[in-house]
Amino acid sequence: MTHAEPFEARLVAARPLSPSVRELSFERADAKALSFAPGQWVNLVLPLPGGEVKRAYSIASAPDGSPRFDLAVTRVEGGAGSEYLHRLQRGEALRAIGPHGLFTRDPGDPAPALLVATGTGITPLRSMLLAALRAGLSAPPLWILFGARFEADIIYRDELEALARGSGRLRYEITLSRGGPSWPGRRGYVQAHVPELYRALAEESGDPAPHLFICGLDRMVSTVRELARGELGVPRKHVHVERFD
Ligand SMILES: Cc1cc2nc3c(=O)[nH]c(=O)nc-3n(C[C@H](O)[C@H](O)[C@H](O)COP(=O)(O)OP(=O)(O)OC[C@H]3O[C@@H](n4cnc5c(N)ncnc54)[C@H](O)[C@@H]3O)c2cc1C
The missing domain is CATH 3.40.50.80 (Nucleotide-binding domain of ferredoxin-NADP reductase (FNR) module)
Structure with a gap:
C-alpha cells in the first residue's frame, strides 16, 4: 500500500524525448525508495516568480525499490509549470508530494x-x-x-x-x-x-x-x-x- 507524503526530489538526469517533451529523472534527496503503484503520479511544487504552484506528473518509470523515478513533461506554450520544468537544471531540487492516483494496474494482473x-x-x-x-x-x-x-x-x-x-x-x-x-x-x-x-x-x-x-x-x-x-x-x-x- 502506498501513501502520499512530501519529499525533496533532485533532478539527476534529463534528455529530450521529442521537440516538445523532456524526460526528467529525479531522485529522492533522502535516498528512500519511492514506493508507488504503476500508473500513479506525483505533485511537484514549483517556485514560480508569482508564487508556488503545484503540477501533477505521472511517473513514467516502473517501481523498482530505488529513490529514482522518471517523468516526461510536454512543454505547453505559455504554460508556466511545464516551461519551468524544461529549464530546470541538473542538481536542482524541488518539493514533491505523492504518490497519488487510482489509475493503476497491478503488475501481476492476469487480464489482457x-x-x-x-x-x-x-x-x-x-x-x-x-x-x-x-x-x-x-x-x-x-x-x-x-x-x-x-x-x-x-x-x-x-x-x-x-x-x-x-x-x-x-x-x-x-x-x-x-x-x-x-x-x-x-x-x-x-x-x-x-x-x-x-x-x-x-x-x-x-x-x-x-x-x-x-x-x-x-x-x-x-x-x-x-x-x-x-x-x-x-x-x-x-x-x-x-x-x-
Ligand atoms: C493526474 C495528472 C497527471 C499528469 N501527468 C502529466 C505528465 O505525465 N506529463 C505532462 O506533460 N503533463 C501531465 N499532466 C499535466 C500537468 O499537470 C500540467 O497541467 C501541464 O504540465 C501544464 O502545466 P503548465 O503550468 O505548463 O500550463 P497551464 O497554464 O497550467 O496549462 C495550460 C493547458 O495546458 C494543457 N495541457 C496540460 N497537460 C498537457 C500535456 N501533457 N500536453 C499538452 N497540453 C497539456 C491543458 O489544456 C491546460 O489547460 C498531468 C495532469 C494530471 C491531472
Missing part, C-alpha cells in the same frame, strides 16, 4: 488490456507495461495504441518497439493524425483504431472483455471512453481513465 494514449499520456502506461514485463512470464497480452500528430512526436518509440519485438504478448501500434506522405503506419486519431484493436485483442486472448486504460487530454479520453461503453460494450469496471486537463 489495451492501453491507449496520446502524447505524454503514454507515461503511466509505460510504467504499467514495464512493471508487468518485469513481473514475469505469465503476463497477459498487453497492447498499446499511441497517437501523436507527427512522427517526431512519438516518444519512447525505440524502447517500445524493442520490447514488442522481444515479447509475443506485447503489440505496439502508432497512429499519426498528421503523418507525412512517407509514414507507412496508421493514420488519424486513436479513436478510429480502438474498435478494431479491442475486438482483435478479445479474439486473440480469448477474453471477451479486455481492460482498457486510456490516458491523455480530456477530449480524447472522453471520446474513447464513450466508444468503449457504447459501441464496444466494455464493462464499466474494465475502463480506466486518467485526464491531464
Whole structure:
C-alpha cells in the first residue's frame, strides 16, 4: 500500500524525448525508495516568480525499490509549470508530494488490456507495461495504441518497439493524425483504431472483455471512453481513465 507524503526530489538526469517533451529523472534527496503503484503520479511544487504552484506528473518509470523515478513533461506554450520544468537544471531540487492516483494496474494482473494514449499520456502506461514485463512470464497480452500528430512526436518509440519485438504478448501500434506522405503506419486519431484493436485483442486472448486504460487530454479520453461503453460494450469496471486537463 502506498501513501502520499512530501519529499525533496533532485533532478539527476534529463534528455529530450521529442521537440516538445523532456524526460526528467529525479531522485529522492533522502535516498528512500519511492514506493508507488504503476500508473500513479506525483505533485511537484514549483517556485514560480508569482508564487508556488503545484503540477501533477505521472511517473513514467516502473517501481523498482530505488529513490529514482522518471517523468516526461510536454512543454505547453505559455504554460508556466511545464516551461519551468524544461529549464530546470541538473542538481536542482524541488518539493514533491505523492504518490497519488487510482489509475493503476497491478503488475501481476492476469487480464489482457489495451492501453491507449496520446502524447505524454503514454507515461503511466509505460510504467504499467514495464512493471508487468518485469513481473514475469505469465503476463497477459498487453497492447498499446499511441497517437501523436507527427512522427517526431512519438516518444519512447525505440524502447517500445524493442520490447514488442522481444515479447509475443506485447503489440505496439502508432497512429499519426498528421503523418507525412512517407509514414507507412496508421493514420488519424486513436479513436478510429480502438474498435478494431479491442475486438482483435478479445479474439486473440480469448477474453471477451479486455481492460482498457486510456490516458491523455480530456477530449480524447472522453471520446474513447464513450466508444468503449457504447459501441464496444466494455464493462464499466474494465475502463480506466486518467485526464491531464
Ligand atoms: C493526474 C495528472 C497527471 C499528469 N501527468 C502529466 C505528465 O505525465 N506529463 C505532462 O506533460 N503533463 C501531465 N499532466 C499535466 C500537468 O499537470 C500540467 O497541467 C501541464 O504540465 C501544464 O502545466 P503548465 O503550468 O505548463 O500550463 P497551464 O497554464 O497550467 O496549462 C495550460 C493547458 O495546458 C494543457 N495541457 C496540460 N497537460 C498537457 C500535456 N501533457 N500536453 C499538452 N497540453 C497539456 C491543458 O489544456 C491546460 O489547460 C498531468 C495532469 C494530471 C491531472
